[in-house]
Every structure is written in structure tokens, then in C-alpha cells.
Amino acid sequence: MLRPTVLGLLLACAVSLSSSAVILENGIPILWAxxxxxxxxxxxxxxxxxxxxxxxxxxxxxxxxxxxxTDPFMGSMGTGASESPLWGLPLQLGWMFTSGRLADPTGTTTCGHQTGDTTCISTQSWWGCVNYFASAIPFLSAAQQGFMGPEVQVQMQVPAGVEDYCTTYADCATRYPDVMSKWDAFFQGLKASTDSPLPDNEKKDSLLGLYWAAQMASSQASAACNTRQSHYSSSEVSFANSWLNSAEYVSAAHFQSSLEKSVMFLTPLPGRILQEGDSAPNIADLSQEENHTLYIFTWMKNINSLLGGSLVRLWKSAMCSVTTREKGREMLEQLLLNPSFATNSFLSIVTGMTTSC
Structure with missing residues (x-):
């Protein structure tokens, strides 16, 4: 039973190359220009x-x-112009936007809806709230660390009457000290990497480790958004929680979320908000790729829960060194292009990597 289950776990991340969600415009994130x-x-x-x-x-x-x-500090990521792991973030935001997940889920305003301001992000959107922890907070840290110019002070705007979002570096550092300290560590690590004597593969692994530590801290702190899940169907809430959980795998492998690789991971995510009764893999108005991804996400989360989290622990324990994390990243990419690789080899390789640790 374990082998197809582990395959399912990573197929949630390693998805079909067919496109479902619209996240690119002329090869860059939507509305980037x-x-x-x-x-x-x-x-x-x-x-x-x-x-x-x-x-x-x-x-x-x-x-x-x-x-x-930050691009001038990303040399260890590769020679391309879009190798930075930060590219995964705008692509993710673009998917939330085009799939309607940033719009007001309560229906009390037209924010984000076709009948109102389509570029409005609702403060009541769970997805918009979770993303705040991976956009506004990192930006406040980057500015504090000098990346936006000398002594640039930043205060995020917030609509009147909304009080549960931090808006300044000091405010966010007080409310979410772990999140801010980890983003600070990432941006400081970027600066320090320019003088580091480490070979590029080790430098890259170290920076990706800092990046994913910050990302996971943001993800964990976004539990503050949970009350907003009440605005959505049980199908959407289940998917949302599975989506958060999938980060455990890519983060443990220090995955390099470049533009190209992120596109492959994000395109088969569901192109609309799920409604009550939506049950993959049989949702008629979603593509085969979207249905498959949703089905695997649910399978991944449920099986891991039934086994007390042992599948997540197995993967994490295998990602114990620069070498095994490199193999882990290669395996995630292999799964994209060659699913039979996982069926035949994945479990034995991960088990072997675990014992070698």
C-alpha cells in the first residue's frame, strides 16, 4: 500500500505539463508589465x-x-534570469487571482468580482490573507534589510475597520516574531553569500534552506487566517488545507521554485473555487489535470493523517544533506516528466536515502 501512496504524495507537487490555470502572460506572471x-x-x-x-x-x-x-545576490541559483526561488510567489498570487480566490467570499462586497473592481483583494479572502504572510511581511523584511534603498520606511495600507493585519516592520515583528526573524535571516543570508567561500551547490542549498524556513514560518503563522475559511465550501477548505500541507515536501527538498519550475507545479491547480459537491476526479467543468491534482491532494492529506504523519516524516528524514536534497529535487522533477520513475523506484530510493542519513 505504501508505494502508490508515496507516489500520490509527491504527485500532488509534481503535476502534469498541461495547463489549466492561467498564470503567465507573454512568459511572465500575469499583469507583470x-x-x-x-x-x-x-x-x-x-x-x-x-x-x-x-x-x-x-x-x-x-x-x-x-x-x-535580490537578483544580484542569486548567482548560485544559476545563470538564467528567472532562477530566483522568489519567482514562485508572484506566479502563485497570479493563480489565486485568475481563479477568483482573492475576491470577497462573503458576497457582501464586489471586491475582486467581475461586477466590481477586479483588481481588489478582499480582506475576507482566506487565500488573500494567507498570501499576505508571503508578500507584505517579506517585503517589510527586505526593506528593513536595506534592499529597497537606504532607510526606506514602509507602512502597508489597510482598509478602514480592518485591524487584524500587521502593517509595519515593528508591528509584524511584534505579532509574528518567528516569521520576521526567518525572513530577516534569508535576506541577510543573501548578502552574506556574496563573500561565502562555499561552492555554488552548497551556497544554493543554504540559501534555499533559509528561504523555505521563512516560507514555512509564514505558512504556519497564517493560521491567523483560519476564521476566514468559514466563508468557503468544505471542498474548498479541504483543498486549501491540503495545498498548505504539500509545502512540507518541496520545502524539505529545498526546491528551487524558479519561474519555469513553478509554472509546471501551478498550472494544474483548480481554476475556480470549489463548491459543495465537487468531488475529484469527477468534477465535470474542471480539466482532467485539475481533477487529478485535486484527487491526489486529498489522497495525500488523508493517508498521511491516517498514518500519523509518517509519510511526511519519511520524506523529511531523507532530506538530511546537500546531496540527498539534490536527489530529492531531481526526483520531484523526474516525477513531472516520468511518473513511472516513482512507481518503480521512488520508495526504495527514499528509504535508502533515509538509512544513509
Missing amino acids: QTAGQVTDLPFQNGILTPDPWHFLNRMSLYRLMIAA
Whole structure:
């Protein structure tokens, strides 16, 4: 029973090359060309940078500015222009946007809906809330570490009456100290890497480790968003929780979420919010790829829960060194291109890697 189950676990991450969700426009994240190319393109008030993270283009701009500011420190990731692991974040936000997951799920406003401001991100969206921890907070850290220019102060805008989002570096560091300290460590590590004598593969592994530690801290802190799940169907909530859980696998392998690799992982995610009664793999208006991904996500989460988390632990324990993590990343990519690889070899390889640790 274990072999197909482990296959299922990673097929949740290693998905078909067929496209379901629209996340690219001319080879770059959707609406990228309309985002801020420099810090001064964002709103300023009294000398303080005041982005509006509840406007899609402003939130996407945070990613564009972070990628541009950190690219000079990403040499160990490879020679391409889109090798930075930060590329996975704007692509993920684009999928949330085009699939309707950033719109007001309560229906009390037209925020994010076709009948209103389509670029509005609702403060009541669970997905928008979770993403806040992986967009606004990293940007505040990057600015604090000097990546946005000397002594740039930042305060995120927030709609009137909304009080459960932190808006400044000090505010977020007080409310979520673990999240902020891990993003600080990542941005500091980038700077330190330029003088590091380590070979590029070890340097890359170290930086990806810092990056994923920060990402997982953001993910764990986003439990603060959980009350917003009440606005969604049980099918969507189940998928959302499985989606969060899948990060355990890519993070343990220090996966390099470059633009190209992230596209392959994100395109088969469901292109709309799930409704009551949606049951993969038999959702009529979703593609075969979307149905398969949803089915595997559910299988992955349920089997791992039944086994007390042992499948996650097996994978994590195998990802114990630079060498095994490199193999782990290669295996994830093999699963994309050659699913029979997992059926024939995956369990034995992971078990062998675990014992070698």
C-alpha cells in the first residue's frame, strides 16, 4: 500500500505539463508589465512608502521589486534570469487571482468580482490573507534589510475597520516574531553569500534552506487566517488545507521554485473555487489535470493523517544533506516528466536515502 501512496504524495507537487490555470502572460506572471518597476512607482505619504496590498497590482509589485533587488545576490541559483526561488510567489498570487480566490467570499462586497473592481483583494479572502504572510511581511523584511534603498520606511495600507493585519516592520515583528526573524535571516543570508567561500551547490542549498524556513514560518503563522475559511465550501477548505500541507515536501527538498519550475507545479491547480459537491476526479467543468491534482491532494492529506504523519516524516528524514536534497529535487522533477520513475523506484530510493542519513 505504501508505494502508490508515496507516489500520490509527491504527485500532488509534481503535476502534469498541461495547463489549466492561467498564470503567465507573454512568459511572465500575469499583469507583470503593469506593476511597479521601481520603488518610487508605489504610493508615498510624508516620506513613507505606503503600498496598498489590497490592490492586486500593488501586491504583485512587492514581488517584482523584491526579485529585482535580490537578483544580484542569486548567482548560485544559476545563470538564467528567472532562477530566483522568489519567482514562485508572484506566479502563485497570479493563480489565486485568475481563479477568483482573492475576491470577497462573503458576497457582501464586489471586491475582486467581475461586477466590481477586479483588481481588489478582499480582506475576507482566506487565500488573500494567507498570501499576505508571503508578500507584505517579506517585503517589510527586505526593506528593513536595506534592499529597497537606504532607510526606506514602509507602512502597508489597510482598509478602514480592518485591524487584524500587521502593517509595519515593528508591528509584524511584534505579532509574528518567528516569521520576521526567518525572513530577516534569508535576506541577510543573501548578502552574506556574496563573500561565502562555499561552492555554488552548497551556497544554493543554504540559501534555499533559509528561504523555505521563512516560507514555512509564514505558512504556519497564517493560521491567523483560519476564521476566514468559514466563508468557503468544505471542498474548498479541504483543498486549501491540503495545498498548505504539500509545502512540507518541496520545502524539505529545498526546491528551487524558479519561474519555469513553478509554472509546471501551478498550472494544474483548480481554476475556480470549489463548491459543495465537487468531488475529484469527477468534477465535470474542471480539466482532467485539475481533477487529478485535486484527487491526489486529498489522497495525500488523508493517508498521511491516517498514518500519523509518517509519510511526511519519511520524506523529511531523507532530506538530511546537500546531496540527498539534490536527489530529492531531481526526483520531484523526474516525477513531472516520468511518473513511472516513482512507481518503480521512488520508495526504495527514499528509504535508502533515509538509512544513509
